[in-house]
Amino acid sequence: MVAVVLTYGRPAGAIACVRSLLLSTHAPFEIVVVDNGSRPAAVAELEEELRSLAGVELVRVSPNRGYTGGVNAAFAHALGTRAEYVWLLADDVRVDTLAMAALVAALRAEARAGVAAALTMLASDPTRIWFAGGLVARDLLGRARHRGQGEIDTARWAPGPVDFANGSSLFARREVIERVGGMDDDYFTYWEDADWCARAAEAGWRTWFVPGARVWHDVTPDSGDRLDRARIYDARNRMLWLKRHRAHALVPALLATLAALPWWTLTGRGHEAMLQWRGVLAFLRGRRGRMDG
Secondary structure: OEEEEEEOOOHHHHHHHHHHHHOOOOOOOEEEEEEEOOOHHHHHHHHHHHOOOOOEEEEEEOOOOHHHHHHHHHHHHHHOOOOOEEEEEEOOEEEOOOHHHHHHHHHHHOOOEEEEEEEEEEOOEEEEEEEOOEEEOOOOOOOEEEOOOOOEOOOOOOOEEEOEOOOOEEEEEHHHHHHHOOOOOOOOOOOHHHHHHHHHHHOOOEEEEEEEEEEEEOOOOOOHHHHHHHHHHHHHHHHHHHHHHOHHHHHHHHHHHHHHHHHHHHOOOHHHHHHHHHHHHHHHOOOOOOOOO
């Protein structure tokens, strides 16, 4: 079992994640921190803190490879170990002491489950859910959503199959990573985890929600230009995901999205309509990966 903490520019967050992992009840396990091209000062801080944490390995990737590239570097390193399971974690996540054991137990119990999704709570409000498994709607728009988001945790979400695990805490069998490969750079950001889990499903592996595995995510809401960028990527990548995994739903989703734009504009959501249009247009023009401008 190897836990891989992917970090960029947040050494304090990465160290906090590592410290929470070190309290895990499951044994044995390894911890690797993969730095995705951080500035020298951040790397130096990370190295200094890790010196006091015996057995934690640091892997440096330079230059920064973007999110999907960083994940793929983490996967590649994990496959260089003998670990049966790989736990990919973001540097703004903290884990419960029992989470690792619960994830391992879930995949051992479910023979066709290859990926496991933890119950992710908001670090800013630990009673509220941020993610209880990911679903891609089977309606006209085909949007992805975090089940349970914003709810007070009442233990109503049972273990079972979901469409995807969130990339901030993605637990998988080694053989799934070997079979599926890395995350697709065509997405760059948003929907890349949903795509990876869909590819796993197409290879015969289910994604399993594990409510007994609890983690906390320090979510920073997007705003301003970052929010605009997120909506453009979301619109483009939704179409890309549908094309690849539900091809029959692509044209209806395109038409439904385009038909909704005037309504959004007339109801005071003109800016959102414009961002959706830009994302759809990028998809239609074949723009993939990172989009500048």
